[in-house]
Amino acid sequence: MAKVFVALSGGVDSSVAALLLKRQGYDVTGVFMRCYNVDGCAERDVEDARRVAEHIGIPFYVFDFEKEYKEKVVEYMVDGYRKGITPNPDVMCNREIKFGLFLKKALELGADYVATGHYVRLVTSNQRPGVRGKLKIKNQKKTLVPNYCLLVARDLNKDQSYFLWTLTQDQLKHCLFPIGDYLKSEVREIARKAGLPTAEKKDSQGICFLGKVSLDDFLKNYIKPKKGPIVTTEGKKIGEHQGVYFYTIGQRHIGVAGRQPVYIAEKDIKTNTLIIAEGEDNPVLHKKEIELTNINFINPDLASLIRANGSKVWARVRYRQPLAEATLRKSEIRNPKSETYQLVFSEPIKFVAAGQSAVFYSKKSELIGGGIIL
Numbered sequence: 001m002a003k004v005f006v007a008l009s010g011g012v013d014s015s016v017a018a019l020l021l022k023r024q025g026y027d028v029t030g031v032f033m034r035c036y037n038v039d040g041c042a043e044r045d046v047e048d049a050r051r052v053a054e055h056i057g058i059p060f061y062v063f064d065f066e067k068e069y070k071e072k073v074v075e076y077m078v079d080g081y082r083k084g085i086t087p088n089p090d091v092m093c094n095r096e097i098k099f100g101l102f103l104k105k106a107l108e109l110g111a112d113y114v115a116t117g118h119y120v121r122l123v124t125s126n127q128r129p130g131v132r133g134k135l136k137i138k139n140q141k142k143t144l145v146p147n148y149c150l151l152v153a154r155d156l157n158k159d160q161s162y163f164l165w166t167l168t169q170d171q172l173k174h175c176l177f178p179i180g181d182y183l184k185s186e187v188r189e190i191a192r193k194a195g196l197p198t199a200e201k202k203d204s205q206g207i208c209f210l211g212k213v214s215l216d217d218f219l220k221n222y223i224k225p226k227k228g229p230i231v232t233t234e235g236k237k238i239g240e241h242q243g244v245y246f247y248t249i250g251q252r253h254i255g256v257a258g259r260q261p262v263y264i265a266e267k268d269i270k271t272n273t274l275i276i277a278e279g280e281d282n283p284v285l286h287k288k289e290i291e292l293t294n295i296n297f298i299n300p301d302l303a304s305l306i307r308a309n310g311s312k313v314w315a316r317v318r319y320r321q322p323l324a325e326a327t328l329r330k331s332e333i334r335n336p337k338s339e340t341y342q343l344v345f346s347e348p349i350k351f352v353a354a355g356q357s358a359v360f361y362s363k364k365s366e367l368i369g370g371g372i373i374l
Contacts, residue, residue, distance in 0.1 A: 010045030085355025165370030250351025
């Protein structure tokens with residue numbers, strides 16, 4: 001019997017993931033990861049996770065990753081804002097904690113797999129839609145060997161593939177995503193029928209470790225506010241802000257009014273200046289070409305093809321943003337620390353923020369990979 005450690009967060013999605021795996025005959029163990037938390041909600045979550053494990057009838061453990069989480073996720077986020085970029089702590093949490101430390105420890109304790117409540121589908125290459133038997137790479141034929149692929153979730157409104165672009169084949173072969181083929185409403189109904197104590201629990205919102213603490217209030221513990229000017233794209237000063245570090249490209253609510261909604265178009269770190277534009281269709285809020293670093297390709301066959309010839313992809317630069325047609329190719333910019341790629345969109349897209357993740361897919365909804373926007 002295959003042994004799986006399920007990351008029980010205290011929410012309904014991971015609860016149903018554990019229940020489904022138990023019903024499928026796996027030897028299931030529930031694990032709550034104690035990570036860095038600001039407002040104390042983790043104490044409620046760990047008790048909810050414990051109650052779920054007891055209800056299902058599975059062993060339950062708590063892994064203490066608080067120190068590592070603070071170093072690898074919290075400090076990464078603070079450092080990113082201090083540099084003036086917009087980091088993505090959810091991506092880093094998945095890479096370093098859930099599919100890093102948690103996976104490593106689970107395997108050391110005898111698990112065959114780890115599972116989470118992410119809305120995403122895991123298949124092998126011979127199961128993915130539109131698969132071909134061979135790929136042409138530099139005019140050579142290469143047999144397509146089975147590997148692991150991530151597809152968007154059946155519930156497109158809940159799909160979380162955007163946050164999983166850093167995963168590798170070595171990680172995916174030990175992963176299970178039991179709810180990727182379910183709608184959120186179906187997950188809730190499964191939980192209700194099973195009498196799970198988390199069946200009606202509301203989904204968490206925002207950055208998980210902050211709880212109800214605002215991002216601004218949290219960052220001010222690490223970054224000293226510093227007043228600076230807010231100017232229009234024409235250079236006219238129309239207000240003041242508390243420091244460019246606390247804002248992100250595309251942000252709307254910045255305490256100034258215009259004839260149309262105003263958005264942050266640019267941040268000048270050296271002069272501590274915010275540049276704003278009126279109207280979300282303003283051309284200065286849009287970009288057609290972006291440079292990416294720290295690229296990860298999930299499927300090695302597709303990676304080889306793109307490295308050699310470039311490829312048409314469908315991409316997004318923000319979670320829940322509609323996919324946009326683009327071309328991904330090697331960049332002429334040389335970075336000694338990481339491969340650099342260029343993403344050229346068919347039509348300009350808005351609100352591109354340095355530090356965020358650009359994630360790309362095939363036309364058949366396969367997650368190809370992603371990178372960090374420069």
